[in-house]
Amino acid sequence: MFCKNMNNLKNITKTTLSKEWARLDRIDYDYQFKNGEWKRLSRECYNRGNGAAILLYNVERQTVILTKQFRMPAYENNSREGMSIEACAGAIDNNDKPLETIIRETEEEVGYKISEAKLVLTAYTSPGALTEKMFLFVAEYDENMKISKGGGLESEDEDIEILEIPFSEALEMIKKEEIIDAKTIMLLQYVQINKLLIPEKAGI
Numbered sequence: 001m002f003c004k005n006m007n008n009l010k011n012i013t014k015t016t017l018s019k020e021w022a023r024l025d026r027i028d029y030d031y032q033f034k035n036g037e038w039k040r041l042s043r044e045c046y047n048r049g050n051g052a053a054i055l056l057y058n059v060e061r062q063t064v065i066l067t068k069q070f071r072m073p074a075y076e077n078n079s080r081e082g083m084s085i086e087a088c089a090g091a092i093d094n095n096d097k098p099l100e101t102i103i104r105e106t107e108e109e110v111g112y113k114i115s116e117a118k119l120v121l122t123a124y125t126s127p128g129a130l131t132e133k134m135f136l137f138v139a140e141y142d143e144n145m146k147i148s149k150g151g152g153l154e155s156e157d158e159d160i161e162i163l164e165i166p167f168s169e170a171l172e173m174i175k176k177e178e179i180i181d182a183k184t185i186m187l188l189q190y191v192q193i194n195k196l197l198i199p200e201k202a203g204i
């Protein structure tokens with residue numbers, strides 16, 4: 001069996017090593033190196049589906065909305081880094097579209113009702129280990145869109161603090177390594193590079 005568009009890949013077999021919350025598969029495959037030699041290789045792939053994230057920004061206030069929550073994998077890596085500051089994000093349920101997911105997560109996690117969002121980046125977050133592809137959005141927010149306190153779903157054991165912080169401070173937090181989540185850094189830098197938040201726009 002050959003993989004789509006790849007004639008240097010064949011005989012792919014999949015063994016599920018673990019299937020609880022998500023699925024860990026070992027995938028074995030024959031791969032032909034540039035020198036022509038074929039080798040049987042093996043890679044573990046963790047599959048928890050795809051994800052969506054959003055950076056909410058307000059031009060008048062020059063602020064962004066972020067979340068703060070405990071992340072066990074980050075704590076496991078470095079116990080001082082367990083509390084993670086991130087853009088609002090959620091896993092995409094099987095049949096959902098990324099936009100539907102992010103509109104729902106925005107209400108659940110930060111309490112803002114948005115009706116539209118702009119897809120600005122699509123990125124594999126860790127393509128050597130995760131199957132996950134992330135869809136990254138931006139949207140403007142204002143206080144009229146705040147319809148609930150947010151904080152995440154108790155039924156899902158979510159415990160999310162909502163932060164509204166000046167954009168300039170968020171950029172400083174990247175420099176100080178207080179924001180170390182990749183999707184969040186990408187979104188903040190997208191807003192910076194594309195000048196979505198600049199003082200002139202706010203009339204400052």
Ligand SMILES: Nc1nc2c(ncn2[C@@H]2O[C@H](COP(=O)(O)OP(=O)(O)O[C@H]3O[C@H](CO)[C@@H](O)[C@H](O)[C@@H]3O)[C@@H](O)[C@H]2O)c(=O)[nH]1
Nearest residue numbers: 021022049050051052053089090091092132156157158183
């Ligand atoms: N029991 C159990 N529950 C889990 C596990 N992993 C996640 N959950 C539950 O599933 C919920 C997932 O919440 P979401 O808001 O949908 O996802 P997320 O954890 O914020 O993930 C988002 O960010 C991740 C980190 O950047 C992304 O990896 C992911 O794709 C998504 O965008 C969590 O609150 C938790 O209740 C697990 O291993 N075990």
Ligand SMILES: [Mg+2]
Nearest residue numbers: 088089090109
């Ligand atoms: Mg989330």
